[in-house]
Amino acid sequence: xxxxxxxxxxxxxxxxxxxxxxxxxxxxxxxxxxxxxxxxxxxxxxxxxxxxxxxxxxxxxxxxxxxxxxxxxxxxxxxxxxxxxxxxxxxxxxxxxxxxxxxxxxxxxxxxxxxxxxxxxxxxxxxxxxxxxxxxxxxxxxxxxxxxxxxxxxxxxxxxxxxxxxxxxxxxxxxxxxxxxxxxxxxxxxxxxxxxxxxxxxxxxxxxxxxxxxxxxxxxxxxxxxxxxxxxxxxxxxxxxxxxxxxxxxxxxxxxxxxxxxxxxxxxxxxxxxxxxxxxxxxxxxxxxxxxxxxxxxxxxxxxxxxxxxxxxxxxxxxxxxxxxxxxxxxxxxxxx
Amino acid sequence: xxxxxxxxxxxxxxxxxxxxxxxxxxxxxxxxxxxxxxxxxxxxxxxxxxxxxxxxxxxxxxxxxxxxxxxxxxxxxxxxxxxxxxxxxxxxxxxxxxxxxxxxxxxxxxxxxxxxxxxxxxxxxxxxxxxxxxxxxxxxxxxxxxxxxxxxxxxxxxxxxxxxxxxxxxxxxxxxxxxxxxxxxxxxxxxxxxxxxxxxxxxxxxxxxxxxxxxxxxxxxxxxxxxxxxxxxxxxxxxxxxxxxxxxxxxxxxxxxxxxxxxxxxxxxxxxxxxxxxxxxxxxxxxxxxxxxxxxxxxxxxxxxxxxxxxxxxxxxxxxxxxxxxxxxxxxxxxxxxxxxxxxxxxxxxxxxxxxxxxxxxxxxxxxxxxxxxxxxxxxxxxxxxxxxxxxxxxxxxxxxxxxxxxxxxxxxxxxxxxxxxxxxxxxxxxxxxxxxxxxxxxxxxxxxxxxxxxxxxxxxxxxxxxxxxxxxxxxxxxxxxxxxxxxxxxxxxxxxxxxxxxxxxxx
Numbered sequence: 001x002x003x004x005x006x007x008x009x010x011x012x013x014x015x016x017x018x019x020x021x022x023x024x025x026x027x028x029x030x031x032x033x034x035x036x037x038x039x040x041x042x043x044x045x046x047x048x049x050x051x052x053x054x055x056x057x058x059x060x061x062x063x064x065x066x067x068x069x070x071x072x073x074x075x076x077x078x079x080x081x082x083x084x085x086x087x088x089x090x091x092x093x094x095x096x097x098x099x100x101x102x103x104x105x106x107x108x109x110x111x112x113x114x115x116x117x118x119x120x121x122x123x124x125x126x127x128x129x130x131x132x133x134x135x136x137x138x139x140x141x142x143x144x145x146x147x148x149x150x151x152x153x154x155x156x157x158x159x160x161x162x163x164x165x166x167x168x169x170x171x172x173x174x175x176x177x178x179x180x181x182x183x184x185x186x187x188x189x190x191x192x193x194x195x196x197x198x199x200x201x202x203x204x205x206x207x208x209x210x211x212x213x214x215x216x217x218x219x220x221x222x223x224x225x226x227x228x229x230x231x232x233x234x235x236x237x238x239x240x241x242x243x244x245x246x247x248x249x250x251x252x253x254x255x256x257x258x259x260x261x262x263x264x265x266x267x268x269x270x271x272x273x274x275x276x277x278x279x280x281x282x283x284x285x286x287x288x289x290x291x292x293x294x295x296x297x298x299x300x301x302x303x304x305x306x307x308x309x310x311x312x313x314x315x316x317x318x319x320x321x322x323x324x325x326x327x328x329x330x331x332x333x334x335x336x337x
Numbered sequence: 338x339x340x341x342x343x344x345x346x347x348x349x350x351x352x353x354x355x356x357x358x359x360x361x362x363x364x365x366x367x368x369x370x371x372x373x374x375x376x377x378x379x380x381x382x383x384x385x386x387x388x389x390x391x392x393x394x395x396x397x398x399x400x401x402x403x404x405x406x407x408x409x410x411x412x413x414x415x416x417x418x419x420x421x422x423x424x425x426x427x428x429x430x431x432x433x434x435x436x437x438x439x440x441x442x443x444x445x446x447x448x449x450x451x452x453x454x455x456x457x458x459x460x461x462x463x464x465x466x467x468x469x470x471x472x473x474x475x476x477x478x479x480x481x482x483x484x485x486x487x488x489x490x491x492x493x494x495x496x497x498x499x500x501x502x503x504x505x506x507x508x509x510x511x512x513x514x515x516x517x518x519x520x521x522x523x524x525x526x527x528x529x530x531x532x533x534x535x536x537x538x539x540x541x542x543x544x545x546x547x548x549x550x551x552x553x554x555x556x557x558x559x560x561x562x563x564x565x566x567x568x569x570x571x572x573x574x575x576x577x578x579x580x581x582x583x584x585x586x587x588x589x590x591x592x593x594x595x596x597x598x599x600x601x602x603x604x605x606x607x608x609x610x611x612x613x614x615x616x617x618x619x620x621x622x623x624x625x626x627x628x629x630x631x632x633x634x635x636x637x638x639x640x641x642x643x644x645x646x647x648x649x650x651x652x653x654x655x656x657x658x659x660x661x662x663x664x665x666x667x668x669x670x671x672x673x674x675x676x677x678x679x680x681x682x683x684x685x686x687x688x689x690x691x692x693x694x695x696x697x698x699x700x701x702x703x704x705x706x707x708x709x710x711x712x713x714x715x716x717x718x719x720x721x722x723x724x725x726x727x728x729x730x731x732x733x734x735x736x737x738x739x740x741x742x743x744x745x746x747x748x749x750x751x752x753x754x755x756x757x758x759x760x761x762x763x764x765x766x767x768x769x770x771x772x773x774x775x776x777x778x779x780x781x782x783x784x785x786x787x788x789x790x791x792x793x794x795x796x797x798x799x800x801x802x803x804x805x806x807x808x809x810x811x812x813x814x815x816x817x818x819x820x821x822x823x824x825x826x827x828x829x830x831x832x833x834x835x836x837x838x839x840x841x842x843x844x845x
Binding site: 200203204205206208209210212213216217219220221222223224225226227279281282283284 | 704
């Protein structure tokens, strides 16, 4: 809503340029890659980009909420791993289930949806914990989520003893491997659906409006009667729910629960949200921007790969583009002293 | 030798879409205090920021002692003997007074190490030279705002400043501290320092300034000796029209008691607060800064926890633990610190207006009605004349007075029965001030009960039906409108007069 409104305002040349800087970058990147390598410019490749970015994209959708409240969530990658191994452990083909929970052989197979809910619940519980810590102990979100990042990773490793949880049943793996109408992978559908939900939450509910207020000025929000603590808990809960869902998705796709899943993904998520204009100074951001940020990073990843650029050089280019995009963005939302 | 220590000639400055200064000229005589006046946004601050190099002017020349200079940053400015004391001080609160005094330029030993002994000796000398009684070892954060300001002035003096710009230096000082500041200003003037004094307060201009220059809409509209000026002429110059009475107190019926406060206390901050508040009444809270007035309001509103006492609203005991509870009792609070606890800077005017009232925009589906928000925002922008390009403009881009009006709109929208306003016109220009005053009066006329904290005596005397005076966390008296005079209030505020039990019970 906020960003729509800004774009409607006329005669704001500076605002216009910085508002669309990211899309300009995106179009330029697509043009460059398209010219350099025709294979880039195919519908199939765009689906590929969406597919490979959907899990990181989910993290961006999640962490955007935290960043808008002027926080951060570093635990997302580890939360993915937790939801991965916990959900996977319930849907292994019977012969394998007994490796982790012996005696399971005597039971009926657990339905896939129960496994999904279980993974989501365990993963999301970390967000509740993060939120409570941030809201009530007032420790910095960076530290709170750094703690839970380590704890969640430890839990995933302990639970599996660092072994993969392989051989998952097909009624579960279809979540990650199936596709809608034969060309749009389920995980892309999930991502797009979540993006719509995130947009509704952020712009069309009281909770979303409260988050902007809390991030924009926490004291003013409190003085306006907003339940700041509840708002924060909800933001972190949403964030880890997105991560847990990403964990389930990737697990279903690779048909294996992995305790080391998602290492460093939280930073990709943060980068995408940031490139997409979600400001670290709080109170600013949109889901549309977030998706733009995800696409910028996805196009870079994919384009450089197709061009056969050295993976090491890829990292350098990606880092530079993140910084440049944010420099542009800073001009837009610079807080007045 | 030039007649002027500083001349700024034909200065123009524009920002994208705004011409902030149009061919402005300004001349400063040596050893004088020169007032800069004008409504917020008139261009005073822009001109001063051009002077000290925070902004680069598009056109114009600056002469110092007749020599043309080009100042491109504040460091340049201080080399030319110009210092600015900003309205919002930004000291390094965790370090000592001396370290703050010589921030960025401490005396050195062998060019590498800070010479701490010399640092504290120099600091002591500088402070004593100005007659400031502050220990250089004291942590900056432990000082009052007034003392921090003095350190800031001492810093300017220690840099051999011959021109000191003071931007609303008295906005958070008590009247005693203001006197001390004025003493210091006179002292500096006697030493030949020229001072540019930005203020909205008329009485200060006539008390301390020699010359005055008035700005309106980015242009210089008048400059003269203060002795040739009258209040009416000054206001006329500033707003370009004659203002109605500054304090349009309208008599309105004061009816039943809506709130009773008994023996309210919060830790060591304040205790023993007793009063009744009636519909249609404006109850003033007077006292020196730090007397605990704001804290009482914060406690009543649930921003601070009470340690004893009872609050009764409409005959029922109210347990207010957080602002959300206060809102449920139809209370509203316009806080003192507009930036700190008021505006949400990076949000739009519309979002800022509705933020305390969002639940009224939630439709049955659970989603927010943006159409209704837009309609209400537009209505309030029109009704209380908020000057903003649109409802979607970020509130940080509005002037202080208009930001304050947005906050007034925020609370009006909640339909309060009880309204607390804490220093509602601090740092707001004359025109907007009168508008805020008439808004408050109008609300009282609608039967709302209002408590107003103010450090401006004319505001208290002009607006309030009764005045509760505090001194160091204690209630020292309640005065009726007819008994309230500046002198009486000051006696209670400085506790030179012991409150008699009689006056207390009579007032309640």
